[in-house]
Amino acid sequence: MFNALVQFIREQYRSDDFIPLHAPVFAGHERDYVTDTIESTFVSSVGAFVDRFERDMAAYTGSPRAVATVNGTAALHISLKLAGVLPGELVVTQPLTFVATCNAIAYCSAEPLFIDVDRHTLGLSPTALDAWLTEHAEVGDDGLCRTRSDGKVIRACVPMHTFGHPADLDGLVSVCARWQIVLVEDAAESLGSFYKGRHTGTFGALGTLSFNGNKIITTGGGGMILANEALGTHAKHLTTTAKKPHPYEYVHDEVGYNYRLPNLNAALGCAQLEQLEAFIANKRExxxxxxxxxxxxxxxxxxxxxxxxxxxxxxxxICEGHEQRDALLKATNDRGVMSRPIWALMNHLPIYAHCRKGELSNAEWLEARVVNLPSSVLPDLVV
Structure with missing residues (x-):
């Protein structure tokens, strides 16, 4: 079975060489746009391509505002700050995620609260979340959701759209509204994914995207905050060191962050975004x-x-069990076809093992069984 899979993958990519998990494709105007930035000398955080990338991304996703950042983790960090997350508070998220989701919570000196996922989405389960909150939390007269045991504020909820598959957003929006919790979507992996006709990352108060080298489009590094006009304006201010506009004076009115995306990277992103729908059609094939x-x-x-x-x-x-998962991983990687297990659950990492959690049977079941296979754009379909 594994030999046949390796042969099938090699036939798709027409190669007997090493086949990576996900490689970028540069088949459009990337070279031209990057050359334009070099010739203009505006290669850093000020330049026409940054503005264009933000406008184009807002138009594509249907978000009122899009703010470019240096990476997806920075986008999520700022989004959590704008959601009001304070030190010592709790932020709901799923244990089945990449570590950056939890790291952004930790940057706010807050603590992840791990709730189980649904097997049919791989994303945070609204049913499991509502059940945990019903048992352990209450909304006070001040409108804040707190744990009954020690009064910890549960400020925000961060579902992640795993491998680009949308989580149950109707359910999550409803539960978060009922419990007065701010919804912040980690849509790092789901650019181009739609839930009931609406782009992921636009259902919560804020959403974030990533353009790392292994994402569906890349800027080398880079991220984006999706928000309404007011939050977007504040996000832009915070990510540009909170500097107030002035012809020459340096006035900073709050603690800011140097999270700006360079124009050089934005140029790459603009060219990649032009090809996004073709990439998606290719990958869906x-x-x-x-x-x-x-x-x-x-x-x-x-x-x-x-x-x-x-x-x-x-x-x-999804394999039958842990043994078959390990056998698949070994058979493919030994033959030069890259495959990877899903991430170790965040509550299994020493840095987050102390965090509160609900019953996590679905996440544990998936951790033992899921394997990712090569997913780059196919060469016979490149635009």
Whole structure:
């Protein structure tokens, strides 16, 4: 079975060489736009491509405002600050995520509260969240959600759209509204993914994107905050060292951050964004081929949730158990085809092992079974 999978993947990528998990494709105006920034000398945080990238991303996602940042973690850090997260407070998130989600919470001197995921989305479960809050929390007269045991404020909720598959946003929006918790979407992996016709990252008070080298489009590094006009304006201020506009004076009116995206990177992003829909069509075709290949197999190919359009950033299969998962990982990697397990659960990491958590049976079940397979844009479909 594994030999046939390796052969299938090699046929898709037409290569006997090493096949990475997800490589970028530069098939558009990347070289021209980057050259333009060099010739203009505006290669740092001020330049026309930064403004254009923000405008284009706002238009594509349907967000009132988009603010470019140096990476996705910085975008999430600022979003949590704008959501009002204070030191010592709790922020709900899922244990099945990349560590950056929890690190951004820690940057605010807050603490993750781990709630289980749904197996059909791989994202934070609104049912599990509501159940935990009903048992352990209450909303006070001041409108704040607090734990009953020690009065800790539960300020925000950060679901992550795993591998580009949208979480149950209707459910999460409803639960967060009922419990007076600010919804901040970690949409780092889901650019181009839509939930019931609406782009991920636009359902909460704020949303964040990532353009790391392994994402569906890349700026080398980079991220984006999606927000309304008021929060977006504040985000732009905070990420540019909180400097007030002035022809020559240096006046900073609050603690700010040097989180600006350089123009050089934004130029790359503008060229990549022009190709995004073609990339998604390509990757969805690859996902369809994987799904067909795995029909009747012991390995279950993970498909997008109902009423969603996923970007299929990383393709995933669910193994029968831990032993089959390890055998698949070894067989593919030994043959030069890169595969990776899903992340270790955040509550299993020493740095977050002390954090509060609910019952996590779905996350634990998935941790033992999920494997990502090569998901780069197919060469025969490159625009």
């Amino acid at each position: 690859l996902a369809a081929r994987y799904a067909e290949h795995f029909q009747g197999s012991d390995l279950k190919f993970f498909t997008e949730p109902a009423d969603c359009r996923s970007n299929y950033w990383l393709n995933a299969v």
